[in-house]
Amino acid sequence: MRHYDIFLIEDEVAETFFGEESKLFQLFCEAETNKSSVYHELLKKQVAYVTKPLNTNAVEQVIEREMRYRIGYYKVPGYHLLKAPAGNSRAELTFFQQRIHLDSQGSIECETAFFEVLRRCERCFWAVDYRNRRYGWLKPIKQRRYIKPSTV
Numbered sequence: 001m002r003h004y005d006i007f008l009i010e011d012e013v014a015e016t017f018f019g020e021e022s023k024l025f026q027l028f029c030e031a032e033t034n035k036s037s038v039y040h041e042l043l044k045k046q047v048a049y050v051t052k053p054l055n056t057n058a059v060e061q062v063i064e065r066e067m068r069y070r071i072g073y074y075k076v077p078g079y080h081l082l083k084a085p086a087g088n089s090r091a092e093l094t095f096f097q098q099r100i101h102l103d104s105q106g107s108i109e110c111e112t113a114f115f116e117v118l119r120r121c122e123r124c125f126w127a128v129d130y131r132n133r134r135y136g137w138l139k140p141i142k143q144r145r146y147i148k149p150s151t152v
Contacts, residue, residue, distance in 0.1 A: 002111065004127045005032075006100040006118065006138070013050045014124040014137070024050070025135040028128050048098070052124075056095040059121050063093070066117045072110075082110040102127075 007028070017024045027050070031043035063080055067073040072083040080093040089106035093114050100118070104111035115138050118125050125138040 001103060001105045002129060003131060004102040004104070004111070004129050006102060006125055006127045007047075007098065008052045008054055008122055009124040009126045010050055010052055011124055014126070021135060021137075024126070025128060025133075028126075028135075029130055029133075032128075032130050051098055053098060054095065054100065056097075059100075059118070060095060062121050063114070063117050066120075067113070070113070080114070082113055084109050 005028075009024075013024075027043070027046060030037075031040070031047045034040055034043065037043075060080075064075060067080070067082065070082070071085055074081040074083075078094065081090070082093075083090045084106065089104075089109040089111075091102060091104040091110035091114055094101045094103075102111060102114060115127070119139040123139060126135070127138055128135045
């Protein structure tokens with residue numbers, strides 16, 4: 001089973017840490033795993049600073065609208081469920097104030113379907129799988145390119 005926490009990152013922070021995602025992952029990982037540390041409150045504040053609050057109603061409406069005709073999709077009180085027709089994959093999406101939690105098992109078909117809808121909702125969603133030490137942007141950020149004026 002795979003478990004992802006999905007956060008909405010502030011645009012400026014996302015642009016700053018593009019290409020240095022391991023540093024961002026380290027912050028989230030330490031905040032999640034070091035709950036008994038004296039630094040836990042400070043780490044929570046840092047995570048709160050780099051994340052934006054979720055507009056859960058708006059995101060859930062997009063998910064319902066995009067998924068409602070998909071075979072195997074169910075809106076269950078408290079979460080969204082997607083089961084593959086062949087039964088070899090399933091994913092559950094649960095919303096919280098500062099994050100979205102995705103539990104997935106089997107093939108990646110169902111989790112990918114949820115990721116695709118989420119990436120269309122917001123620009124800077126960041127997914128973290130603490131257990132398997134995997135992380136990344138749902139929609140990769142395009143880095144700005146500055147052109148130096150030529151001196152002729």
